[in-house]
Amino acid sequence: MPIHEKLKGILIDFIRVSVTELPLDVIEALKHAYEAEKAPFIKSVYEAYFKNLEVARAERIPLCQDTGLIEFFVKAGTKSPFLDYIEDTLVEAVREATHKVPLRPNAVHPFKNINTGDNTGSRIPFVHVELVPGSADLDIYIYIAGGGSSFPASARSFLPGLGFKAIKNLVIETVANWGMNACPPLMIGIGIAGTLEIAALLSKKALLRKIGERNLDPDVAQLEEELKNELNNLGIGAQGLGGKITVLDVFIEYAHRHPATLFGAVSIGCWANRRGRIVIHPDLSYELPLHRR
Amino acid sequence: MSRTYYLRTPIRDEDLEPIRVGDVVYLTGTIVTARDSVHKRVVVEGMNLPIDLRGLAIFHAGPAVKKINNEWKIVSIGPTTSTRMESYEADFIAKTGVKLIAGKGFMKERTAEACAKYKCIVTIFPGGCGALGAKCVKRVAGVHWLELGVPEAMWVLEVENFGPLIVTIDTTGANMYSERYRDIQKKISELMK
Numbered sequence: 009m010p011i012h013e014k015l016k017g018i019l020i021d022f023i024r025v026s027v028t029e030l031p032l033d034v035i036e037a038l039k040h041a042y043e044a045e046k047a048p049f050i051k052s053v054y055e056a057y058f059k060n061l062e063v064a065r066a067e068r069i070p071l072c073q074d075t076g077l078i079e080f081f082v083k084a085g086t087k088s089p090f091l092d093y094i095e096d097t098l099v100e101a102v103r104e105a106t107h108k109v110p111l112r113p114n115a116v117h118p119f120k121n122i123n124t125g126d127n128t129g130s131r132i133p134f135v136h137v138e139l140v141p142g143s144a145d146l147d148i149y150i151y152i153a154g155g156g157s158s159f160p161a162s163a164r165s166f167l168p169g170l171g172f173k174a175i176k177n178l179v180i181e182t183v184a185n186w187g188m189n190a191c192p193p194l195m196i197g198i199g200i201a202g203t204l205e206i207a208a209l210l211s212k213k214a215l216l217r218k219i220g221e222r223n224l225d226p227d228v229a230q231l232e233e234e235l236k237n238e239l240n241n242l243g244i245g246a247q248g249l250g251g252k253i254t255v256l257d258v259f260i261e262y263a264h265r266h267p268a269t270l271f272g273a274v275s276i277g278c279w280a281n282r283r284g285r286i287v288i289h290p291d292l293s294y295e296l297p298l299h300r301r
Numbered sequence: 302m303s304r305t306y307y308l309r310t311p312i313r314d315e316d317l318e319p320i321r322v323g324d325v326v327y328l329t330g331t332i333v334t335a336r337d338s339v340h341k342r343v344v345v346e347g348m349n350l351p352i353d354l355r356g357l358a359i360f361h362a363g364p365a366v367k368k369i370n371n372e373w374k375i376v377s378i379g380p381t382t383s384t385r386m387e388s389y390e391a392d393f394i395a396k397t398g399v400k401l402i403a404g405k406g407f408m409k410e411r412t413a414e415a416c417a418k419y420k421c422i423v424t425i426f427p428g429g430c431g432a433l434g435a436k437c438v439k440r441v442a443g444v445h446w447l448e449l450g451v452p453e454a455m456w457v458l459e460v461e462n463f464g465p466l467i468v469t470i471d472t473t474g475a476n477m478y479s480e481r482y483r484d485i486q487k488k489i490s491e492l493m494k
Binding site for chain 2: 047048049052053055056057059060061063064067069070071072073074075110111112123156177180181184188189191238241242243244246247248249250278279280
């Protein structure tokens with residue numbers, strides 16, 4: 009079998025695992041949330057979540073019918089032997105996984121409103137590449153961007169003098185007004201930067217972090233903790249039914265801004281936070297560090 | 302204190318009478334998927350339904366399906382946001398005689414009024430539980446209006462102990478949303494001070 013075919017097979021399995029199982033850190037966080045809640049009908053929602061995870065894993069079917077738009081964030085070692093064809097292979101893997109797993113076809117032409125039927129289309133799957141000098145590995149994150157949780161995302165320009173307080177209010181407004189329909193408990197990714205697209209991209213990259221993994225800057229880490237507690241005070245709870253846990257975690261990523269600009273962006277992940285990671289070595293051996301294997 | 306009820310279609314008005322907001326329901330019998338396009342056809346375009354919904358349940362959902370030997374199978378099915386159907390639902394209830402609505406998120410005043418008048422309940426099936434939803438489906442009894450596309454078609458499903466369905470609107474017209482909305486708005490103003 010040609011090497012790119014083998015690589016494609018590995019990536020199809022990676023996609024299958026990512027839509028049928030949650031990462032271990034998310035499962036742990038959901039268990040803690042279940043413990044924290046007291047009302048029986050809210051507990052029954054969590055019990056449904058756990059039962060759903062069991063069924064999906066055992067029968068290898070998508071845990072949510074919305075298998076999203078598929079996004080890849082690739083940290084590409086400059087010595088990896090697969091650089092020439094990794095991007096095309098990711099697209100091919102999505103196309104085949106759509107039929108093999110199967111996934112729900114979700115790629116719709118924005119003007120003609122026609123669904124391509126195979127989850128590929130213009131710039132979809134989304135592939136974002138960063139180079140890692142000297143490494144021979146491909147370190148690939150997948151993010152399954154479902155409709156319900158992608159819908160409320162927001163990005164705005166603020167007067168720089170307003171500072172973090174303004175961005176925080178954007179996050180609170182977004183979660184309070186739209187969070188109920190985004191399948192809480194949620195994960196909140198916040199990007200702060202000097203242009204809109206940098207902020208938006210960072211808000212999604214923030215969601216790739218593991219639950220409990222704080223920003224390396226201790227001041228930012230503290231803001232993450234504070235905002236998490238404040239958002240939990242909103243009392244939205246699982247599926248909007250109320251309770252103590254509205255968000256599982258809050259992650260902030262930032263870039264240096266322009267003296268005249270400040271942008272804040274917020275991306276939201278649902279409880280079924282389907283994020284995966286695969287590290288592929290030059291001999292095609294690989295690991296899935298986020299999942300139970 | 303929330304109670305648990307097991308309902309079977311056809312649902313009668315008296316089956317729904319004791320059920321209150323916050324109770325949990327499990328449904329056995331026939332549930333039919335109906336989302337944006339089905340509601341629009343019935344309420345706006347005045348089309349006749351291909352199936353009599355009196356005493357039955359509808360599900361705001363678009364499944365992932367596959368066809369094996371000419372037989373449809375539901376791969377994964379979970380709810381979509383019910384609020385999108387708010388502008389149609391009161392008329393839909395009046396016109397069809399449907400008794401139970403399952404979806405995600407909350408519905409608002411007009412739907413609650415229709416639930417009181419025509420005796421219907423609105424419930425939440427936990428969003429994101431597509432595998433669990435599929436597990437409750439025993440058989441695909443039929444599909445109508447497939448020309449609307451797989452997610453928008455009317456899938457007639459035989460389900461067993463489909464749930465948990467958390468009741469958000471009951472037949473007295475009580476709506477969990479009113480209370481939830483008020484509480485959250487109060488918290489927003491506190492947090493953004």
